[in-house]
Amino acid sequence: MKDVEKNLAVQAEKNGYIGWCRNKAHEEIDYIFQELMPKHGLNVREAQLRLSHEMLDSLWGKQIALCDAGVGIGKTYAYLTACIILDKYGEKGGSISKPGCHPAVISTSSIALQDAILKEYIPFLSRILLEENLIRRPLKAVVRKGKEHFVCDQRLEQRLSAIQGKRKNEDQRQALLSLRTSYDMDQAHGLSGFDRRLICVPKFCPKNCPGRQTCRYRRYLERVKGAGIHFQLCNHNYLLADASHRAKGYRPLLSDYRALVIDEAHKLPEAAGQMCGKSLCSDDIQEICYMLEKEHQGIRAGRLKAKMKKLFHVIAENHTFEQEQRIAFQQTEECVSAIKESAAFLYEMARRCRGSVSKWVRGRLEEAGMVLCYFLVPNRKYILYLEQDGERLPVFCATSRRVPAYLDKMLWERGIPAILTSGTLKAGNGFLRIRQTLGLEETNRKKKTGVQEYVAESPFEYKRNCLLYLPQDGKQLRHGSQEESAWIAKQIKQLTSSTHGHTLVLFTSYSLMGSVYQILRGCLPYTMVEVWRHTQEEIMRFKKLKNAVLFAAGSCWEGVDFPGDMVSSLIIVRLPFAVPDPVREAEKEQYGNLRRYIEAVAVPDMQKRLKQGFGRAIRTETDTCVVTILDQRAARGGRYYEDVLCALPSCQMAESMEDVERFIRRRKNVDYYM
Structure with a gap:
């Protein structure tokens, strides 16, 4: 009985100590955001403070948190601070862990964000926390990348x-x-x-x-595996490669960690699709040929080049591609015959090369043949489709049908607490769609790790600084007709005149963008810039022009920053519904009818993409912008009117072009028109 009482007393003391640590950790977060950061030039943002508290609670409780963070929240400082404080006060076996012994992992989808975290955010936090004696040594971070x-x-x-x-x-x-x-x-x-x-x-x-x-x-x-590292930065593919190594019993790529932050988390399913999929492109063949030549197999390399060049030519002739679009493979007699010949050639070359070339080269030849065979005998494990590379040559792609299950097995089953954050995790009224694509529905069902949800609204005053205009006078026009293109061009001309240029026009189709651009060419008093393949060069040109009109599609819907008066008019030509392709057709099969698929998949995906596009409008607390959606399905009384309003922050609503002109005149100063 005395042993039981003694154990209870020890446990009570331990729980009391843990509770003290947790309270102290939250107090320190309050101090950092409410007093320390303002002393160094950063504003107090209550939403950012609450977000950091939520993140710390999730990590401390060994949970997974979905954090939808609006534009301007400052989510990077929120999760970095939560990780630092967890490392300082976190509980491990009832005692404080040694700081820096388990460096947190921060996974992103872009090199730009990694650079910012490494060169700006972490050095700033390290300096101010050292000055206040909140940490004992400088914060160290390393970037982990593949070979x-x-x-x-x-x-x-x-x-x-x-x-x-x-x-x-x-x-x-x-x-x-x-x-x-x-x-x-x-x-x-x-x-x-x-x-x-x-x-x-x-x-x-x-x-x-x-x-x-x-x-x-x-x-x-x-260097990167040395002691004293607080943060390991990597991309989503590297994170998943490390998880795969661990699952197979190989040596891990990352040092052991006990906290995971996945920023730009909406890109994680795409990375998972790449990791558990297969592909074959012209560059793959060039690399194999180069290695064959290095191993003194020049004749074989020449034959391989000729055979595969013929294959890519046949496939290209039998398919019509649009930029950035996946298309279904057409099993024409000519295509099937060319693939059969090429696959047999690859396997035969691998067999004949045994003993005369390296195992790596033989493996690449066999893998190339295997990808081609998927297109001859479809495998239920993969979704098959074609893409185009930068040289407009076809790429054979096989994407796994089990990406959510893959993510559940690789990441969530390990039980490591994780923060998944982005500005577009929530679609409409909830997180259901992102939970499904990330494999978190399965995780929640198994109840291995709790999944929390949190929304941090943007601090920007959209109600004051943003005007939403949904014109209704194009409802009778047929979608994709010449009349519709002419109507879109007319609206763009009137809007650019009302806002004196300073306009970004986002399209969902390159062909429609080209058509409208040709109609308006020479008709606007402002320089028109069109983004096709050379994205960065044209965007930089637009920024230097100050009051030009930028026509863009594809990647420009997200990750592009236009602060100040650069973009005072954002025109979204059509609602960004995903273009039907083999991957989405395969997903549609999981639903009983088209209506259920539209409600569960098509609309939530559109809402997330719409939020990304809308985010180009207001980039700082003082920005002002008119956002116009020309798609008549978004107009009052349209099929998706309520879905659009649900996806966007609450803004002023314009009824006419005159309202647009009044808003711009009221919010812009004289310099804007110069």
């Missing part, structure tokens, strides 16, 4: 020797030369995709490599 991002010194010298005295694009040549001083290929501007594949660190490094002792990649690994 394909780093240069192999031996391969680099071989490539430079191969192009010596030959015609080579000068920017690409200089990019290769710059890698003698920088081992990170992401820092080499102008480097071609083909060169990247030839000079990157190989998947399997030979143990007898002559450059092993001086290898810069090996030094990088020693």
